[in-house]
Amino acid sequence: MGVFEAILISLFVYLGSIGSIVGNTLGWYNLGRPLVAAFVVGLIMRNVPLALELGLLLQLAYLGSVTPGGAVAWDLSYASYIGVAGALAFTSDVETAKNLVWVFAVLGGGIGVAMWNLSYALNIFLNRIAQKGAEEGDTKKMGLANVVGGQAIGFVLRFVPALVVLLTISITGDSTNLVEYIPNWLMQGLQIFGGMMAALGMGILLSFLVKRKIHFAVFMVGFVLIGYFGGMISVLGVAVIATIVAAIYYTVNSKKEGVPA
């Protein structure tokens, strides 16, 4: 990873964060998702297949990481971009990269949370500008406070720290072979940790989706289909079955209740 790549990736860390200039629909919920972030990093660092392997891993672990009520458990944009870029900077071996990605994702996520809290506090000053604008009846000051001020703070707090971290990774990656220094037992432990992290995403997601006890049975349908028949059916195949089941459920019940479908 060179300086140009580091700058480009840092730019995406900013674009994928909450409240960037492109909006949350294109930013946080899109460029900030691990699978998309990994694809972008893969394109920039010219290793899309490996980046996607890492993206799958992170996306599963963080699938339940949404932001109800604006409470950010971790900054996905930071964790994903720094995680994937960090792993790719040190190795091109799939298994090693899958273990290393956690080290950098946790590092990135930690910095991200600190920056989010900082911006949350600093943005209060913008409210003074907006209040003053309201006092004067100046509608132009709303955009000034919301977008110009918000982006100035957001950009500095996302782009700059990300660039510092990535440049450090880049310099270390060129001069040392980090992988040689990691003992076997640590690699083994990271691999087990990585496999278990997917349960985090799934468990959190279940806490949103499960509203009644019967929902556990519905969950088990998908689980058992793969558990027992995994050799014959893929996750995509189960998704097709699930769509059919949902469509039938909707149609049957909308007729029953007399709601026009």
Next chain:
Amino acid sequence: MSEKKLSKKTLKKVWWTWFFWNGCSQQAESMLGMAVAHAMAPAIEELYGDSKEETSAALKRHLTLFNTEQQVGALCPGVFCALEEQRANGLVNDETISAVKVALIGPTSAIGDSLWVATIIPILLTIAMAITRSAGDFGWLGPLLYMILYPVATAFLSNYMFRLGYKGGLESISQFMASGKLELITESVTILGLIVVGALTASFVAVPLPIQIRSGAGDNNVLVDFDVLVNNIFPQLLPLLLTMLVYFLVGKKKWSPIKVMGLILVIAAVLTALGYLFKVYS
């Protein structure tokens, strides 16, 4: 005095401003207050542009504390536009506007978070992941599909909700909510999500049980491999138990995800140690 009506152009401007910049200046004091005032600025200019006092009062009305899920919640600026228009025509007073704003926070946040953010996004990502997982060299189709599909679908939804809020008024919105159709849609999407999450859990969560009993010291002849044994009794039992544990800790015990991550790290360390103890790893 002729009746005041917001032009199509102004309404479009309000929606675009909201769609792109609804999360730009979040803070603890007024949450999305500045974003609402910014989005409403074009409407306020058109309705009260000839009076500085009215403009100032309107801006202050919308700079107050406000929060919602910003995508489904595009309904809210739509409702605000309708209310301000009625106010400019003397049909609604300030207190009503403030009361409606506060009343909208809860339901729009809840519906947006549970339907769009916690259901539609994970399901779309799940399908994207399934494609990446199954498509081999064309794995990039997964993220690419999500990158196009998600923003386009959300833009349509957001625009629809905004127009619903403006045109429908509060009555038709509460009618729609009471009709049961929303619950039915949510339940159908939940069923879809639950089945796919079940498949993902069985497919991707990995918990090894590195315990083996060997026939003698220094002997490599494995008598009982507990990992194989457990999976023969019930495939992927340990991943299921771990996922249920996470569900229990986050959903029932209200643990933070970071805390759960710490617990997973501890369990992973214990399993690694067990593996070395039983010489499964070397």
